[in-house]
Amino acid sequence: MFDKKIVLLVGGVGGAKLAYGLYKIMPPEKLTIIVNTGDDFWLYGLRICPDLDTITYTLSGLVNPETGWGIHNDTTTTLSALERIGEAPWFKLGDQDLATHMLRTQLWHEGYSLTEITQRLTRVLGIQCNVLPMTDAPVETSIDTVERGELSFQLYFVKHRWQPTVRSIKLNGVEDASVSAAAREAITQADAIIVGPSNPWLSIKPILDVPGMKDALITQNVPRVAVTPLIKGKAVKGPTAKIMRELGYPVTITTVAETYRDIINGFVLDQRDADTVITGMQTLAIDTLMDTHEKRVNVAQKLLDWLEKWT
């Protein structure tokens, strides 16, 4: 069994699939998942961290298997009551899900860091690996769009269903953010670093943009590999390909590899793209589609086998 220490960088649903696969086959205490918090926001007074929750719900088994986010069989009584009092809620908040946001917000106001809050929430749900926010500072991804001007992340992504054309993306507040002590410690001890198959611009770039993060990663003289979010020029889910087009990039795995070139030394591409040559780094071509639990475990296993033999 692979028993080295892994740090995985992820966003939400796509990254959670690989997180799940790794979690199932590794000693959990050797796995640290560093999660994007650029999507976090305040709604109805509550602090909502969609990517952290998606990872937490996925690893704890609570997740809704149909959506990949939210809680299985959750109800929406509160949302219906919000409609009765004149609201038109555009962000889905399940009744069980609300408890997570409420406890997080309570602890936030009591002065606990997001790292501490996340550790408490993951531990109480029985998660044995280390789930960490990329930073404890509140940073906010903001999308400048052609049709609607600047939109906060959730307005862009959920309310407008990522349909507006992206002009640019920025991470507000990042200049005052820093890598948390826990994330830095995990990176320092990592035997391998994996960039998950998340959206490179919306999910991974915010993590890499936290001051000190890139330096911490590249200081590690270990395998640092990214898993492709594209198969044959298409995203498995979400707006990765659409955003690449809108930002003027060729929608290819080469673009993704180039985007990560300053931090990675290995790239996992899908076997359907096996003829694409990625220069200057080691590559692995496998079936990266993770549409079943079994395939998630298979991808994780092939990835760990590769890292085990890394030279």
Next chain:
Amino acid sequence: MFDKKIVLLVGGVGGAKLAYGLYKIMPPEKLTIIVNTGDDFWLYGLRICPDLDTITYTLSGLVNPETGWGIHNDTTTTLSALERIGEAPWFKLGDQDLATHMLRTQLWHEGYSLTEITQRLTRVLGIQCNVLPMTDAPVETSIDTVERGELSFQLYFVKHRWQPTVRSIKLNGVEDASVSAAAREAITQADAIIVGPSNPWLSIKPILDVPGMKDALITQNVPRVAVTPLIKGKAVKGPTAKIMRELGYPVTITTVAETYRDIINGFVLDQRDADTVITGMQTLAIDTLMDTHEKRVNVAQKLLDWLEKWT
């Protein structure tokens, strides 16, 4: 039909019964209900205003008829989910009820006053009378107890079920509070002022303690009457009698009338106490028990008839 302008001062469940009765038989636009906000507090990041909600739910017909507070047929999915993540919730938050707190909190953070928020919440639920918080300032009733020292109101009242012995009661933050413009306007225009059958120490005193409130009330040369919260030395519900004992007062309606003497010129006692003489003010003895909708309307009607004939 009585068509004068009434201002009613109330706390929660007890006062809501009279509020309901008056609301059913008066032109609603002539009724203003000024509600205690000393019980308000923050929980899980949400601003909760129990007395305002009890009045709102009662007048809108949403109220749980068995408890007199909360929403009829509400569920507690979120509370159960909070238990799953290690909480032991002591304050009951129904799933529908949560929507009220969430919208209020959202508007609060957006900078709306509690008066504006309350007007929006009552209007959207179809309430046609004027429901106002006693002040827009966040004030907090705090109870000094023999057994547990100082407790915030909800810890005393809900968590410890008003069992600790009361040593004293104070209203934190009241020195910086003021009567809102809307409450002052309603009082200035009132043809009669009614102090509801709420707990004099926990519900009515906080209202009277808001700087400027007593002066505004006594300036009105109109009937200013209190409805007894006691029948034969017992409270219909809640800790009124217990607190009177603990504070060293005789548990009689005379004590209640004396407590209000500087602001009232009339007192409604229960017919079971008709032999008690209250000096220096007009009195009315009626059946004050309001355990059915019909009896609430009856009490309101007798009260208005009395005020109509006031000399």
